[in-house]
Amino acid sequence: MKKLIFFLYLINLIYILKAQEIPVPVVVDTVKSGRFDIVLFTDRTWQYVDHDSIIKIVRAEDSVKARKYIIENKLYQPDSTTVFSENWDTVNIFAFGNIDYKRALDTVAIPVLRDTGKFFIPVPGYVQSKFGWRWGQMHNGIDLDLKTGDTVVASFDGVVRYAGWNTGGYGNLVIIRHYNGLETYYAHLSALKCKDNQPVRAGELIGLGGCTGRCYGPHVHYEVRFKDNPFDPEWLINFETKELAVDTLILSPEKFGHVKEICEAQYHAVISGDTLWGISRRYGVSIKYLCSLNGLTENSILNLGQKVRVR
Numbered sequence: 001m002k003k004l005i006f007f008l009y010l011i012n013l014i015y016i017l018k019a020q021e022i023p024v025p026v027v028v029d030t031v032k033s034g035r036f037d038i039v040l041f042t043d044r045t046w047q048y049v050d051h052d053s054i055i056k057i058v059r060a061e062d063s064v065k066a067r068k069y070i071i072e073n074k075l076y077q078p079d080s081t082t083v084f085s086e087n088w089d090t091v092n093i094f095a096f097g098n099i100d101y102k103r104a105l106d107t108v109a110i111p112v113l114r115d116t117g118k119f120f121i122p123v124p125g126y127v128q129s130k131f132g133w134r135w136g137q138m139h140n141g142i143d144l145d146l147k148t149g150d151t152v153v154a155s156f157d158g159v160v161r162y163a164g165w166n167t168g169g170y171g172n173l174v175i176i177r178h179y180n181g182l183e184t185y186y187a188h189l190s191a192l193k194c195k196d197n198q199p200v201r202a203g204e205l206i207g208l209g210g211c212t213g214r215c216y217g218p219h220v221h222y223e224v225r226f227k228d229n230p231f232d233p234e235w236l237i238n239f240e241t242k243e244l245a246v247d248t249l250i251l252s253p254e255k256f257g258h259v260k261e262i263c264e265a266q267y268h269a270v271i272s273g274d275t276l277w278g279i280s281r282r283y284g285v286s287i288k289y290l291c292s293l294n295g296l297t298e299n300s301i302l303n304l305g306q307k308v309r310v311r
């Protein structure tokens with residue numbers, strides 16, 4: 001029965017791919033090998049296809065895309081022995097150096113959970129602030145409401161890569177790397193309840209909520225990053241139902257346009273005598289553009305040292 005479903009799936013897949021005019025080798029046969037299927041193609045190539053992943057992907061939101069990436073062998077499943085050793089850094093918050101658009105030029109399909117893995121919402125509070133640009137700055141995560149002292153838990157199984165104070169605004173910060181290579185960040189904690197290199201399970205206490213660092217009211221700032229590049233946690237998690245949004249996450253270069261924008265953004269630090277008009281002349285951009293980039297109005301007062309985004 002399973003084999004039949006798989007064949008129907010492949011036939012359907014070929015049909016879909018043909019409809020999209022994507023050249024793809026035609027499947028000749030499949031051989032079952034444990035939880036994997038060895039798929040043989042007309043051009044004498046073959047590949048392992050993880051049966052469970054296919055089923056999960058088919059249920060995922062952008063399943064048509066996901067199927068295409070499976071065939072293109074873009075299922076991202078890092079080796080569990082190297083995922084916690086390669087680019088492993090317990091001192092710096094960015095294990096790969098910093099965000100970099102060049103690390104997002106490939107499309108990858110990332111299975112979100114391991115077989116036995118679970119998901120837990122880090123805190124049950126409502127979303128105070130979403131991912132995206134606000135007042136000229138990129139908000140690289142999502143802010144979840146809590147009271148100081150509330151428990152914050154790991155959202156997936158993994159190993160703590162960083163647990164410490166960050167001077168850059170995160171305050172007390174925990175970073176956990178997961179088996180699929182994704183990392184989650186939990187910031188502004190009032191207390192740390194884990195140490196670096198510590199394995200944690202989904203749902204395990206890692207810290208207490210608070211408002212340390214650059215913060216204007218208790219919340220947890222929660223980020224999800226792939227090789228340092230942040231993306232919207234709402235692609236992964238439905239914070240209203242507190243469930244996973246997808247089984248398999250598709251990350252394509254188009255989805256990292258904001259990373260390119262972050263890398264290319266330029267700022268002007270306001271000095272005495274600066275006006276929006278002066279800044280607009282200096283950088284050759286309109287006042288309207290400056291206002292829209294920075295959430296300002298033409299009458300906004302500029303503060304000394306304020307960073308105004310100009311590109």
Ligand SMILES: [Zn+2]
Pocket residue numbers: 129139141142143220221222
């Ligand atoms: Zn935040």
